[in-house]
Amino acid sequence: MDAITPEAALIERCSCAADDLQHGHPSRPSRDEAMAAVRTLLAWAGDNPEREGLLDTPQRVVDAYGEWFAGYEGDPAKELSRTFEDVQGYDDMVMLRGIDVQSHCEHHMAPFLGKAWVAYMPTGKVVGLSKLARLVEIYAKRLQTQETMTMQVADAIEDHLSAAGVAVLIDAEHQCMSTRGVRHHDVSTITTQFRGVFKTDKVLQQRFMDLVVRK
Numbered sequence: 644m645d646a647i648t649p650e651a652a653l654i655e656r657c658s659c660a661a662d663d664l665q666h667g668h669p670s671r672p673s674r675d676e677a678m679a680a681v682r683t684l685l686a687w688a689g690d691n692p693e694r695e696g697l698l699d700t701p702q703r704v705v706d707a708y709g710e711w712f713a714g715y716e717g718d719p720a721k722e723l724s725r726t727f728e729d730v731q732g733y734d735d736m737v738m739l740r741g742i743d744v745q746s747h748c749e750h751h752m753a754p755f756l757g758k759a760w761v762a763y764m765p766t767g768k769v770v771g772l773s774k775l776a777r778l779v780e781i782y783a784k785r786l787q788t789q790e791t792m793t794m795q796v797a798d799a800i801e802d803h804l805s806a807a808g809v810a811v812l813i814d815a816e817h818q819c820m821s822t823r824g825v826r827h828h829d830v831s832t833i834t835t836q837f838r839g840v841f842k843t844d845k846v847l848q849q850r851f852m853d854l855v856v857r858k
């Protein structure tokens with residue numbers, strides 16, 4: 644029997660979907676422990692966690708984290724599992740333009756906000772359009788880099804829909820760059836991933852890019 648690596652042991656104890664894990668935590672702290680950590684940060688910031696205005700802040704922050712990081716509970720395979728038989732003959736690009744991206748970078752846990760453009764060339768498996776937006780949402784609501792997120796979205800569509808090609812472009816502004824550190828505003832970071840025919844067929848790739856910039 645193969646020895647279990649420490650990383651695998653961590654993942655085994657993690658309650659998150661295991662097939663696409665980019666993280667592994669030994670066990671989830673309780674809500675009370677999470678609120679105590681927020682009180683520690685409030686005190687570290689220089690404020691008094693016991694003052695009236697801050698008394699409910701730990702629970703609000705924990706609730707907010709629940710929303711911002713809900714993607715750990717999401718399962719990309721499940722979102723892409725329902726395909727429509729009646730559109731099987733469709734064999735051209737399907738593209739969603741301007742999907743909202745609200746994520747947090749893994750380096751600072753600071754928001755990065757922007758839009759995603761996602762296209763695929765189906766080979767029989769066509770999913771509901773909202774599922775592509777849900778897929779982006781699952782990865783956005785986790786900690787990662789923009790590059791990783793772009794790859795994850797492309798990988799999931801390629802793998803679960805057996806797509807002949809996938810194109811993903813994300814355009815986002817990172818608040819860790821605008822509100823702190825180098826403090827440069829209005830810098831947009833663009834990441835792209837082209838898979839299958841979007842990589843090999845430059846005309847198709849250009850069609851995608853033209854649709855990205857189209858008003």
Ligand SMILES: Nc1nc2c(ncn2[C@@H]2O[C@H](COP(=O)(O)OP(=O)(O)OP(=O)(O)O)[C@@H](O)[C@H]2O)c(=O)[nH]1
Pocket residue numbers: 748749750787788789790817819820823824825
């Ligand atoms: N490649 C990449 N870098 C990111 C992303 N989000 C944040 N970063 C960068 O991560 C880097 C972390 O750099 P460090 O030197 O370790 O941390 P730091 O001292 O806080 O860096 P500064 O932001 O330059 O102050 C910074 O350059 C950030 O701009 C991302 O999605 N992709």
Ligand SMILES: [Zn+2]
Pocket residue numbers: 748749750751752753817819820
């Ligand atoms: Zn950052």
